[in-house]
Structure formats: C-alpha cells, structure tokens
Amino acid sequence: MSKYLQMIRKSTDLRQEEIKKAVLSIIHRDGLKNLSTKNLAREVGISEGAIFRHFNTKxxxxxxxxxxxxxxxxxxxxxxxxxxxxxxxxxxxxxxxxxxxxxxxxxxxxxxxxxxxxxxxxxxxxxxxxxxxxxxxxxxxxxxxxxxxxxxxxxxxxxxxxxxxxxxxxxxxxxxxxxxxxxxxxxxxxxxxxxxxxxxxx
Amino acid sequence: MSKYLQMIRKSTDLRQEEIKKAVLSIIHRDGLKNLSTKNLAREVGISEGAIFRHFNTKxxxxxxxxxxxxxxxxxxxxxxxxxxxxxxxxxxxxxxxxxxxxxxxxxxxxxxxxxxxxxxxxxxxxxxxxxxxxxxxxxxxxxxxxxxxxxxxxxxxxxxxxxxxxxxxxxxxxxxxxxxxxxxxxxxxxxxxxxxxxxxxx
DNA sequence: ATCATTTGTAAGTATTTGCTCACAAAAATA
DNA sequence: TATTTTTGTGAGCAAATACTTACAAATGAT
CATH class of the missing domain: 1.10.357.10 (Tetracycline Repressor, domain 2)
Structure with missing residues (x-):
C-alpha cells in the first residue's frame, strides 16, 4: 500500500517559478518576517524538504x-x-x-x-x-x-x-x-x- | 567573597539611552539581522537579562x-x-x-x-x-x-x-x-x- | 547601620529557524 | 518490462532567538 497519497510532481523549473512567486506573495501579504521556509512550503503546497530540492539555500x-x-x-x-x-x-x-x-x-x-x-x-x-x-x-x-x-x-x-x-x-x-x-x-x-x-x- | 566583580550600575533612564544608541550602531554597522538581544547586550556592555530590565520587549x-x-x-x-x-x-x-x-x-x-x-x-x-x-x-x-x-x-x-x-x-x-x-x-x-x-x- | 529598592548576572526556557537525511513513488529511459 | 533518475515526504537536527528566573550586590532612605 502507498505511504503517501496523491503526490503531485512538477519539474524543478516549474517549482522554482512557483517558489519565487510564493515568496513575493508572502512578503506582500504577511511581511518579510513570515518568509520562513516552513511558510514558503505551505504557500507552494509542498513539503519543506522539497523547497531545498529546488534551491540549495533560502x-x-x-x-x-x-x-x-x-x-x-x-x-x-x-x-x-x-x-x-x-x-x-x-x-x-x-x-x-x-x-x-x-x-x-x-x-x-x-x-x-x-x-x-x-x-x-x-x-x-x-x-x-x-x-x-x-x-x-x-x-x-x-x-x-x-x-x-x-x-x-x-x-x-x-x-x-x-x-x-x-x-x-x-x-x-x-x-x-x-x-x-x-x-x-x-x-x-x-x-x-x-x-x-x-x-x-x- | 563577591560573586560578580566590579558591577557598573546606571539608572534605567541612562541605560535606555545607551540601548537605543547601541541599536542604531549595530544596524548601521552590521545590519538589522544582527540586532539580536544578545548582540545588543554585548554592544551596551551589560548582560542580556539587564536589557529586559530596562525595556519589556525588543x-x-x-x-x-x-x-x-x-x-x-x-x-x-x-x-x-x-x-x-x-x-x-x-x-x-x-x-x-x-x-x-x-x-x-x-x-x-x-x-x-x-x-x-x-x-x-x-x-x-x-x-x-x-x-x-x-x-x-x-x-x-x-x-x-x-x-x-x-x-x-x-x-x-x-x-x-x-x-x-x-x-x-x-x-x-x-x-x-x-x-x-x-x-x-x-x-x-x-x-x-x-x-x-x-x-x-x- | 539597617533595610528596601534598584540594577546587575548567569543559566536557564520554549520556540523558531534553515537545512539534512533516509526513504517512497512517479516519470523517463533502456 | 526493468532500471535509473527525478521529485516528493516527514521526522529530526543544531543553532539562534526573545525572554524568564533565582539570586547577588550596589544605592538611597530612614
């Protein structure tokens, strides 16, 4: 039986764009302080680990x-x-x-x-x-x-x-x-x- | 025998001014990121606890x-x-x-x-x-x-x-x-x- | 001189942070 | 189909953060 259900995969290129867009959304809406990698992951809809798959560092x-x-x-x-x-x-x-x-x-x-x-x-x-x-x-x-x-x-x-x-x-x-x-x-x-x-x- | 040696005491009024000056020095020299209460205490020359004696919060x-x-x-x-x-x-x-x-x-x-x-x-x-x-x-x-x-x-x-x-x-x-x-x-x-x-x- | 008040210290606390890792599963390639 | 590569997860890590607390010592008033 599968451990994770319905995992949506996208290419790194696409994810990088999504992540960058999410950065601007968070800053605009909640301020720089709330730009944690945890919040960023939630905004994009992926796990925090995945963020670091697509970018080495914040x-x-x-x-x-x-x-x-x-x-x-x-x-x-x-x-x-x-x-x-x-x-x-x-x-x-x-x-x-x-x-x-x-x-x-x-x-x-x-x-x-x-x-x-x-x-x-x-x-x-x-x-x-x-x-x-x-x-x-x-x-x-x-x-x-x-x-x-x-x-x-x-x-x-x-x-x-x-x-x-x-x-x-x-x-x-x-x-x-x-x-x-x-x-x-x-x-x-x-x-x-x-x-x-x-x-x-x- | 004394536990702490040569403790310099100043009034809250004076310390508040020192702390505020230290804030600007740190920002100007090291950037906002380095404005931690720990660095601030070091810049003023007192302990971190003392900072919170003179101001309730950062x-x-x-x-x-x-x-x-x-x-x-x-x-x-x-x-x-x-x-x-x-x-x-x-x-x-x-x-x-x-x-x-x-x-x-x-x-x-x-x-x-x-x-x-x-x-x-x-x-x-x-x-x-x-x-x-x-x-x-x-x-x-x-x-x-x-x-x-x-x-x-x-x-x-x-x-x-x-x-x-x-x-x-x-x-x-x-x-x-x-x-x-x-x-x-x-x-x-x-x-x-x-x-x-x-x-x-x- | 006594004693309450003020100012200090050092060692904590809980929480958050950026980031890693072992492993799962989808997609691409053979 | 079988295998490799890519993208994902979720638990966990060390370090840093703002702040607290128990107690020490300097100061000022009586």
Whole structure:
C-alpha cells in the first residue's frame, strides 16, 4: 500500500517559478518576517524538504528573484533608453515602464529595500546597487541625449537631476507600502514627468 | 567573597539611552539581522537579562526609537514650517534640516524602512506613516503658503509636488545605504532645492 | 547601620529557524 | 518490462532567538 497519497510532481523549473512567486506573495501579504521556509512550503503546497530540492539555500531564492528584476526590469529599461525616439518621449516611456513594473510586482519592493539591508550581505547589496544605479544612469543617459539634442537646458546637472528622478520610483514604493489605499496612482508617471520637464525647460 | 566583580550600575533612564544608541550602531554597522538581544547586550556592555530590565520587549525598544524620531525630527520640522520667514527661505531650511538629521542618524533610516515592513506590525506601520505623512504635509504647507503669498506658480499641484519632494530625503537614504562612499552629500539639499524652485517658478 | 529598592548576572526556557537525511513513488529511459 | 533518475515526504537536527528566573550586590532612605 502507498505511504503517501496523491503526490503531485512538477519539474524543478516549474517549482522554482512557483517558489519565487510564493515568496513575493508572502512578503506582500504577511511581511518579510513570515518568509520562513516552513511558510514558503505551505504557500507552494509542498513539503519543506522539497523547497531545498529546488534551491540549495533560502538565500539562493532571494538572489534568483533579484536576477529576475535585473532581467525583466533593467534590461527592458536599457532597451528603452536606446530607442530611437525623441528624448522627451523616451524619458516618459522610461518612467512609465518603471512605474508599471513596480505596481505589478509589489512584493519585490519590500524584498529589495529590506532584505539587502537586513541581511547586510555583500553580494546582495551589489545586486541591489546594480539595479539602483542602472535605473539612475540610464535615466541620466536619456537626459544627456536631450541636452545634446538641444531640446533641454544644458545648465542642468545630469547627475543631480538623476538623483531627483530616482526619488520618483522610490517614493512610489514607500507610498505603496504605507498609503496603499489612499495613494492616487493613476497618471502618477505623467504627473511626475511634467515636473521633470519643467526643470529641463530652457 | 563577591560573586560578580566590579558591577557598573546606571539608572534605567541612562541605560535606555545607551540601548537605543547601541541599536542604531549595530544596524548601521552590521545590519538589522544582527540586532539580536544578545548582540545588543554585548554592544551596551551589560548582560542580556539587564536589557529586559530596562525595556519589556525588543519591540518596545524599536517603538521608543520611532518616538524619538517623531519628537526630534518631526516636531522640529513642524516648528520650521510655522516660522515667520518667506516661504522660499523656509522650504530651504526645512529641507536642509531634514537632510542633516538623516545624515547624523544613519541607522534610523534602515530601522524605519526595514523594520516596519519586516515585522508587518500595524502599530509600527502607523508610526512610520505618521513620520512620512507629516514630513510630506508640512512641506506641502510651506508650498501652499508660497503660492498664496504670490511667490510661486499657482498651477502647480501641491500634493504632487509634495510627493516629488519626499523623493529627496528617501533617495538620500537609499544612496547612503548603497553608495555611502561615492555619494556627493555636500550641498545636496541646496542642489535639490534649486530643482524644486524651478518647478515652482511662475 | 539597617533595610528596601534598584540594577546587575548567569543559566536557564520554549520556540523558531534553515537545512539534512533516509526513504517512497512517479516519470523517463533502456 | 526493468532500471535509473527525478521529485516528493516527514521526522529530526543544531543553532539562534526573545525572554524568564533565582539570586547577588550596589544605592538611597530612614
């Protein structure tokens, strides 16, 4: 007679995706503290041992999610920054894509900002750094293009404006954590973009 | 013969301050993960039991630090927002005071942004909300004053600009965690203030 | 000087954590 | 069909965590 009844098997590839999704669900719903491997296993619907069949360590799961962000968000933004459309239009698209991604992947926000500083893990911080600095520098590139193009005020400091720009997605993140219901997220990117445009106006 | 040698005693008031300082030191130096009561006791130089003589729970320590932020930072900003000086000058002072506070209390940054979302603790989130929204609304008040005064463009949305404004201290926080050495923090508030001014210009 | 109060210690506690292991069973391959 | 490989289970592990407790010693009031 069988010892375990109705065991559902899936490939490691599929399970890895399920596990990563479950991580974000737990963080978004219950907070980072509840992201134990036990809870994670329950969320996925497998045993705790199975989790470690598909990932060597819990840390590997987090790192893999960070790699996803790099692949999905950053590489998309890189493409946009290189598109052959006028800088104003390009910067707008760039900002709105960022905002959309953050709205669609809300668990990631907490994961990125909390986990790295929580763990104080050098490799994690490096990945986070990569994500942050690429977002910033690619935005800076578009701004530089617009200035070189003659569209925008050349006296504006690209570095400084990139810093201010980065405040937009980050504030969005914070507002989503703190004011999730009150926050007016419609046209958020448009409204913020108008401000950036005004700064860049000759 | 004495069982313990050279026991240094201090009042609960003093110890509470020492403990709270130690919390920020540990977070700043080793990350939130290393903020165990055991490490905390070692950092202060007392036994773990003594920690619980001065605070009932570890959570109480964090809450008390958050109350300090409200008392030290927010109440100071409130006063500035009510000062009888021209809005541009007032907003500049407001921003620079915020920046200075954040630079001088770097452990607090991580504590505020990570701990609350880590614990997913309603009361903690409420305090964080209070800190965030007051900073934002008081800045908004100064902007409104300037518009009412006739100095600034009345077509600017105060709510939206306050959101953008909040990006400044928050980005500063992130940069301090990620780029601590490279980050150019001199005149940071001035450079950011110039951007806000340009947006507000008629 | 006596004694209650306060502040300290050291050695516990129960619980949770990330992770391992021996083995069961489904799926792929021969 | 027979065998190997992959995916699963559930019990259990050492280490860490927040917190407690019994008792020691310093301090302040009488």
């Amino acid at each position: 840390r590997d799961i987090i790192m893999s999610i960070m790699d996803d962000v790099i692949e999905d968000l950053i590489e998309n933004l890189r493409k946009i920054s290189l598109e052959d459309i006028p800088p104003p239009e390009r910067l707008f698209k760039y900002l709105c894509n960022t905002v959309t991604y953050l709205l669609e992947n809300q668990g990631i926000t907490i994961l990125l900002f909390s986990e790295a500083s929580y763990e104080n893990d050098a490799e994690m911080l490096e990945k986070l750094n990569y994500i942050f600095n690429n977002q910033k520098q690619l935005a800076g590139k578009i701004i530089s293009d617009g200035i070189a193009f003659g569209t925008w005020d050349e006296s504006v400091s690209v570095v400084d404006l990139s810093s201010l720009y980065m405040g937009i997605p980050i504030t969005l993140n914070i507002e989503l954590i703190l004011n999730r219901e009150n926050f007016q997220q419609e046209n958020f990117c448009k409204r913020m973009f108008e401000f950036i445009l005004k700064i860049l106006k000759k | 959570r109480d320590i964090i809450m008390s630090i958050m109350d300090d932020v409200i008392e030290d930072l927010i109440e100071n900003l409130r006063k500035i927002s009510l000062e009888d000086i021209p809005p541009p000058e007032r907003l500049f002072k407001y921003l620079c005071n915020t920046v200075t506070y954040l630079l001088e209390n770097q452990g607090i940054t991580i504590l505020l942004f990570s701990e609350a979302s880590y614990e997913n603790d309603a009361e903690m989130l409420e305090k964080l909300n209070y800190i965030f929204n007051n900073q934002k609304q008081l800045a908004g008040k100064i902007i409104s004053d300037g518009i009412a005064f006739g100095t600034w463009d009345e077509s600017v949305s105060v709510v939206d600009l306050s959101s953008l404004y909040m990006g400044i201290p928050i980005t500063l926080n992130i940069e301090l965690i990620l780029n601590r050495e490279n980050f150019q923090q001199e005149n940071f508030c001035k450079r950011m203030f110039e951007f806000i001014l340009k947006i507000l210009k008629k």
